[in-house]
Amino acid sequence: MSPMLDQLSLWLKEREITEVECLISDLTGIVRGKISPTSKFVQERGMRLPESVLLQTVTGDYVDDDIYYSLLDPADIDMFCRPDPNAVFVVPWASEPTAQVIHDTYDKHGTPIDLSPRNILKHVLALYAERGWQPIVAPEMEFYLTRRCDDPDLPLQPPIGRSGRQETGRQSFSIDAANEFDPLFEDMYDWCEAQGLDLDTLIHEEGTAQMEINFRHGEALHLADQILVFKRTMREAALKHNVAATFMAKPITDEPGSAMHLHQSVVDAQTGQNIFSNADGSMSELFLHHVGGLQRYIPELLPLFAPNVNSFRRFLPDTSAPVNVEWGEENRTVGLRVPDSDAQNRRVENRLPGADANPYLAIAASLLCGYIGMVEGIEPSAPVKGRGYERRNLRLSLNLEAALERMESCAALEQYLSARFIKAYVAVKRAENENFKRVISSWEREFLLFSV
Structure with missing residues (x-):
């Protein structure tokens, strides 16, 4: 375990944290991840999530299959999420001592995943x-x-x-x-x-x-x-x-x-x-x-x-x-x-x-x-x-x-x-827009129902 993760483990122990919310942000800004017992979190030093999480829309749907499989492995493989010891926060509203830890995402070779919003910001800062x-x-x-x-x-x-x-x-x-x-x-x-x-x-x-x-x-x-x-x-x-x-x-x-x-x-x-x-x-x-x-x-x-x-x-x-x-x-x-x-x-x-x-x-x-x-x-x-x-x-x-x-x-x-990020982001937002257009609004019912 790295010195920074050792420090994180000590931080959790000192506060008697019993649960850890392991978080990433998807493209829409929704927090996704897992809730883990502290002992398991410390032991595993992170989590794995399907990489498809990064292509979910705000409704929880996914982009069209053609785009999906052009961007992601068709086997729906996992990405590796590692905790950032500088992004650790308590959860004051929880009923038991809980922490939330923001993670970064990597592929199996340790390369930062270019569909991750946090990685995009880190790239610009670099x-x-x-x-x-x-x-x-x-x-x-x-x-x-x-x-x-x-x-x-x-x-x-x-x-x-x-x-x-x-x-x-x-x-x-x-x-x-x-x-x-x-x-x-x-x-x-x-x-x-x-x-x-x-x-x-x-x-x-x-x-x-x-x-x-x-x-x-x-x-x-x-x-x-x-x-x-x-x-x-x-x-x-x-x-x-x-x-x-x-x-x-x-x-x-x-x-x-x-x-x-x-x-x-x-x-x-x-x-x-x-x-x-x-x-x-x-x-x-x-x-x-x-x-x-x-x-x-x-x-x-x-x-x-x-x-x-x-x-x-x-x-x-x-x-x-x-x-x-x-x-x-x-x-x-x-x-x-x-x-x-x-x-x-x-x-x-x-x-x-x-x-x-x-x-x-x-x-x-x-x-x-x-x-x-x-x-x-x-x-x-x-x-x-x-x-x-x-x-x-x-x-x-x-x-x-x-x-x-x-x-x-x-x-x-x-x-x-990356062209991959632009393609993915546009695809997610187009999927959400298509979903929106299927819903008939109250304005349409009020002004068109008996008028056209």
Whole structure:
């Protein structure tokens, strides 16, 4: 056993952990894996899972056989999942001492599997490391609290707060509206502290019972792990208080969507200096090229930021979400906002990813776009001053089908992301989209049933 795994075993023993949840993320961001007695976990030092897990859709279905067998061994072989000792968290809501351990996936030769979202992010971070760069990210997660409802045909309703009343109207940044759910958030903060999650602020967002949690800035892989764990934690805290928490991009009609805003900067790995700023504090060429790369390649990788049919409802007109990849300083009406800051903290905020995006893939894609811009010297457009919602330049695909076609046809990406990963991701999302199109919506029944 390696020294790091020895340390992990000691960590489990000191906390008297009796069960270990062995986790990986599939392409959609769903946590999959096994629950193991601690003794067996320590003995086996990991787990095996069918590699087909990485091609499951959000409904648990799989892609068409032709694509499936072109990507995976027809014998449905196992992949080898090894625990990352730096991605270990307690499970505070469990009835007995339990830990959750995020694993990396490898084939039988020890090669990282290129369909794994966590491996994709690690690959992008390795590109930065080869240049002596280290990305720094700070995610912001928006979500809704709703009443629990077991009928998916019914619209979601705001939950009842401490006052015994439902929230009404827009309550952006309201302290009292957030305090309606104090007992829930106290549990959430306690559980996040127990897990070592780097939470910063809690904000009441614009939507009815819509909240936002900001994370402190830090290393990209660690923050992606934390988002995966936080989403589980938030859902569990909500259930404890008989409400639901949803990270759907657009869960409620006529309410704002939920985003996963990503603040990102890059520092010199040796000195820690922000390479986005010159010595005199002005914007560096690398910063401008990073923005240029985001503008050029976000539209090609949009399915990694907006992975579901529902994701594109965030981008409808008058929904408080950006619909382009324009950029501007202190401008929330464009997709790429540059917050006002000092030279060392200069960063760009990618406001396009939805809260429903897989955190590993969204962070990897956002950093990759900026990386390509820096190494290829891509110049950005002129920054937008004033309102940017109506800008039609650099417009995004209007639906998932168009976005998948664009991602599939972008040959330039294949030198950075494997053709196998792109084929697999597009296939999974197309399978989900076909599944969606089989469902007849309430809108169709309401307006077409007796009218056409």
